[in-house]
Amino acid sequence: MLRLFLHRLAVSVPLLVLVSAVTFILQALIPGDPARTLLGVNASQEQYLELRQALNLDAPFLTRYWDYLSGVLQGDLGESIFTSIPVITSVLQRLPVTLTLMAGAALLAAVIGIALGVWSATRGRAVSKAVDALSMVGFALPNFWLGLVLVSVFAISIPIFPATGFTSFEDDSVAWLMCLILPWAALALNGIASIGKVTRDSMKTTLDMDYIRTLRAAGVKRRSLVWKHALKNSGVPVLTMTGLTMIHFLSGTVLVENVFALPGLGTLAVNSINNHDTPVTQGVVLTFTVLVIVINLAVDMAYTVLNPKVRLS
Amino acid sequence: MLTRNLVLTSSCLAALLAVSGCASSSSAGTQQSQDLTLAVASEPVGLDPSVAANGNTSSWFVDLAYQSLISTDENGGLAPGLAEKWEFVGGHKQLKVTLRPGLKFADGTDLRAKDVVASIEYFKKGSGPSSVYFKDLDLEAASDLEVLISSPDENPLLPTLLTPKYMGGGIISPKGLEDPDALNASTFGAGPYQLDAAQTVSGDQYVYVPNKNYYDPEAVKFEEVTIRIIPNVTSQVQALKTGQIDLMQGDVSVMSDVTGESKLSVTSSPTFWNGLYFADRDGKVSPALADERVRQALNYGIDREAIAKAAYGEYGSAESQPMVPGDPTFGYDEELTDYYTYDPQKARDLLAEAGYADGFTLSIPYKASQAPSTKMVQSIAAQLEEVGVKVTLEPGANTGEWVSKLVSLQHGAFQQDSSGRPMILAAEMGWLPGGVLNPFNVKDADVQDAYDALVEAGEDPDGAKAKEMMRVLVEKAITLPVAKADEIFVYDNTKLRDIDFIGDSPKLSYVYDWEPANAG
Numbered sequence: 001m002l003r004l005f006l007h008r009l010a011v012s013v014p015l016l017v018l019v020s021a022v023t024f025i026l027q028a029l030i031p032g033d034p035a036r037t038l039l040g041v042n043a044s045q046e047q048y049l050e051l052r053q054a055l056n057l058d059a060p061f062l063t064r065y066w067d068y069l070s071g072v073l074q075g076d077l078g079e080s081i082f083t084s085i086p087v088i089t090s091v092l093q094r095l096p097v098t099l100t101l102m103a104g105a106a107l108l109a110a111v112i113g114i115a116l117g118v119w120s121a122t123r124g125r126a127v128s129k130a131v132d133a134l135s136m137v138g139f140a141l142p143n144f145w146l147g148l149v150l151v152s153v154f155a156i157s158i159p160i161f162p163a164t165g166f167t168s169f170e171d172d173s174v175a176w177l178m179c180l181i182l183p184w185a186a187l188a189l190n191g192i193a194s195i196g197k198v199t200r201d202s203m204k205t206t207l208d209m210d211y212i213r214t215l216r217a218a219g220v221k222r223r224s225l226v227w228k229h230a231l232k233n234s235g236v237p238v239l240t241m242t243g244l245t246m247i248h249f250l251s252g253t254v255l256v257e258n259v260f261a262l263p264g265l266g267t268l269a270v271n272s273i274n275n276h277d278t279p280v281t282q283g284v285v286l287t288f289t290v291l292v293i294v295i296n297l298a299v300d301m302a303y304t305v306l307n308p309k310v311r312l313s
Numbered sequence: 314m315l316t317r318n319l320v321l322t323s324s325c326l327a328a329l330l331a332v333s334g335c336a337s338s339s340s341a342g343t344q345q346s347q348d349l350t351l352a353v354a355s356e357p358v359g360l361d362p363s364v365a366a367n368g369n370t371s372s373w374f375v376d377l378a379y380q381s382l383i384s385t386d387e388n389g390g391l392a393p394g395l396a397e398k399w400e401f402v403g404g405h406k407q408l409k410v411t412l413r414p415g416l417k418f419a420d421g422t423d424l425r426a427k428d429v430v431a432s433i434e435y436f437k438k439g440s441g442p443s444s445v446y447f448k449d450l451d452l453e454a455a456s457d458l459e460v461l462i463s464s465p466d467e468n469p470l471l472p473t474l475l476t477p478k479y480m481g482g483g484i485i486s487p488k489g490l491e492d493p494d495a496l497n498a499s500t501f502g503a504g505p506y507q508l509d510a511a512q513t514v515s516g517d518q519y520v521y522v523p524n525k526n527y528y529d530p531e532a533v534k535f536e537e538v539t540i541r542i543i544p545n546v547t548s549q550v551q552a553l554k555t556g557q558i559d560l561m562q563g564d565v566s567v568m569s570d571v572t573g574e575s576k577l578s579v580t581s582s583p584t585f586w587n588g589l590y591f592a593d594r595d596g597k598v599s600p601a602l603a604d605e606r607v608r609q610a611l612n613y614g615i616d617r618e619a620i621a622k623a624a625y626g627e628y629g630s631a632e633s634q635p636m637v638p639g640d641p642t643f644g645y646d647e648e649l650t651d652y653y654t655y656d657p658q659k660a661r662d663l664l665a666e667a668g669y670a671d672g673f674t675l676s677i678p679y680k681a682s683q684a685p686s687t688k689m690v691q692s693i694a695a696q697l698e699e700v701g702v703k704v705t706l707e708p709g710a711n712t713g714e715w716v717s718k719l720v721s722l723q724h725g726a727f728q729q730d731s732s733g734r735p736m737i738l739a740a741e742m743g744w745l746p747g748g749v750l751n752p753f754n755v756k757d758a759d760v761q762d763a764y765d766a767l768v769e770a771g772e773d774p775d776g777a778k779a780k781e782m783m784r785v786l787v788e789k790a791i792t793l794p795v796a797k798a799d800e801i802f803v804y805d806n807t808k809l810r811d812i813d814f815i816g817d818s819p820k821l822s823y824v825y826d827w828e829p830a831n832a833g
Binding site for chain 1: 355438440442517544557711716
C-alpha cells in the first residue's frame, strides 16, 4: 500500500504542473485585460500602464508562468489582484465549506444509491424499472434547478430549512445541518442515480454466480447472502462510481454554491474568473486538482481493502 | 467484513463532514433584532473609496464607514456632514469647508483639516468613477478645521462633489493612507459604522458594526449591518421571503415573484439611461458618423418604445435624451423625451441626403454580461439593418474586455448605460475632449460652447443652461439614447421603515439613514 501511495504521489506532481500550465494558458486566452477589469473605464492611460507593470502583465508569458510556478513550489500561491488577500488564505477559508458540501452529498448518494441498487437487484422487474426511471430523472434534472425548487418548497412554502447561507458547526451544529440538507439533496440526486444503477448491475451479475447459488443451497440466510457476500464482491465498480461521483460533485458545487449562496470554492472560482483575478483562479484550480488526486488515491486504497488481490504490478 | 467496511467508510465521511464544518465561518442564520442585512449580486471592486464603484448598491460598502464632508437631505439638498458649513470664496473657483470640531476617526484619532487634504489628494489618484472630477483640484489646510478647495476653472458643483455620491468627500484616516493595500481589506473612516474584519469573509459577507467614535451616536440605528453576496437573484428573493435579508436590488425577471407579498415593498426610480455613444464623430474609423444627418438617421431608425419594453418591461421607457430626470442640474427636459420618433423612412432619407443611400457598416462593443443591454443592441442591429446600416455587435464578456474594445479606437460607437448626474459632470465624462467616454477625443464646437456657457453661468437653479446644453446634444445626435430604466429595490417592510429615492434624484436614500420599522 505504501508503494501505491508513493507511486501516486510521484505521478501527481507532473499532473499538477500540467494543470497549472493549462489553466495559465486558458486564463491568458480569456478576452479582456485584468488591469482594465480592475481599473474600469475611468482610469487614465498612465494608470493603466502603471498597473500592468505592477501586475507584471507586460512580462513575456513564459516569464510570468515561471514566476508563478516557482512561487507555488515554495508554497506561495500569490495574492488576489483585487483584494490583496493571499490566495492560500481565501482557499483555506472556503475549502471546508466545499468539502462539507461534497462529503455530505457523497455520503447521501452512496448510502441511498447502494440501498436502491441492492433493492432493485433483489426485487422483481417492476422495482428494477422504477429505479431505472428514477435514475433517468436523477440524470436529467440540473442540480441548480433542483436547488431552486427545493428552496421554493422547503424553505418558503413549508419553511423548514433556510433558503441561503452557511452556519459553521462550531457556531450552531443544528443550524449547520439545516443549512446543508437542501444543498446536499440538490447535489446528491445525480449521484444517487449513478451509484444506484451501477450497484444494481453489479449486484445482478454477482447474484448469478455459482458461489452464490452454492451459499444459498448451503442455507445461508438471504440477508447475509445479499449484504455480506454479494455486495462486497460487487463493490469494486460501485466504489469506482462513488469516486467518479465525488469528482463530478466538484463541478456541481459551483452551481449549487451559487444558488444557496454558500461561501465555498465554487463561488470563489466564478468570481475570480469574472474578475480576471488570475492568481485566485489558479489557486482554486490547483486545489480542485489536489482534491481529485486525493479522491482517486482514496478509491485506490479502498480497492485493496475490498479485494486483497489488487496490487500494483 | 463488508458491513464493517461500509460502516468504516460512512464513518470516515461523516467525520470529514464534522471536521470541515468546524473550520469554516458563518454567513447565514437568523437575524438579531435591530440588525440590517442587505444582499448584492457581486462582491465590491474594492473597499478603498478611491477605486470603489458609486452605484446605489456598490456604494453601501463605502457609505457605511466613510462619512462625507457634505451630506444630502431627504429632498436632495445639501446638508452638513463632517463639515458644518461651506461657502464659495469669490466666484466659484474656491470653496472653504469648515469641519465640525471634535471629530474623530473610527480608530480614535482626531480628524483635522490636514487629514481632509491628505485623503482627497490620495483619492485624486484613484481609478474610481469619480476620481476624475477631483484630479485638477488643489487643497490646502487653512487652519485646524478649515480646508480650501480650489479649482482652476469655475466649478459651481464643488460642494456636490463632496457628497457621498462622488466618494471623494469620504475622508480616509492617516493610518489607512499609510498602507493603501489595507484599504481593500478594512475601513479607516469616520462614518457611523466600521468593518468588522473578524466576521467578514471577502466575497461572501461584509459585516459592519457601530463606530464608537462617530460624532452623532443617535444616528446609528442598527447594531450590525451585513452585506451578503448572493449572486443569484432568485436566491435573493428566496432569502428575502424567508427573512434572511431585509433588502435587495430587484430585477425585472423576478418582480412577478415579489408582487403580492404583503410584507415586501418595492421602490423604484429611473436611475440610468441606456443607449449608444457615437464615439467617432470625427469619422476616423466610421466616416459616416462624422455627418450629423447620419447620426440623426440612426436615431430615427429605431423603435425605442418597443426596445424599452422588451428590455425593461414596465420598468423602462423610451428616451431620446442622454439623461434621466433628477434635480435641475441634470438638464433633463421632458420636451426632448420623444424628440426622435420611430421613422424608418426619414432615416433612409437622411442617409441618402448624407450620401449613404446604400448604407454603411458600424461595429458596436456592448456589455454582454447585461441581459437588457444585450437585448437592446440586438434590437438596434435588427432595426438599423432595415434602413441599410449593417451593425456588427462586439460582445464584451467582462468589464475588462469592454473597456479594451472602447479604448482600441476601432469602433465608431459603443453601448453604455449611464447613471444620472449633473450635466457638467456628464459632459466632462462623455462629450468633451479628455472624457473617459470620449475615446477619440472629439471636440465639437457647439457642445463646447454650451458647456462653457453652463459653467460660466455658475449656479443654475432652474437648470435652464443645462437644458440648453441638452438640446444641443439631442439635436446634434451626439448619442443614441434608447431607454431610461429604473433601479428597483425590494425590502421587508416589517423590518425597515419606508425606503425611497432622494427627492427627484436617481439616488437611493443612504443606507445609514434607514431606520428599523419599529423605530420610535
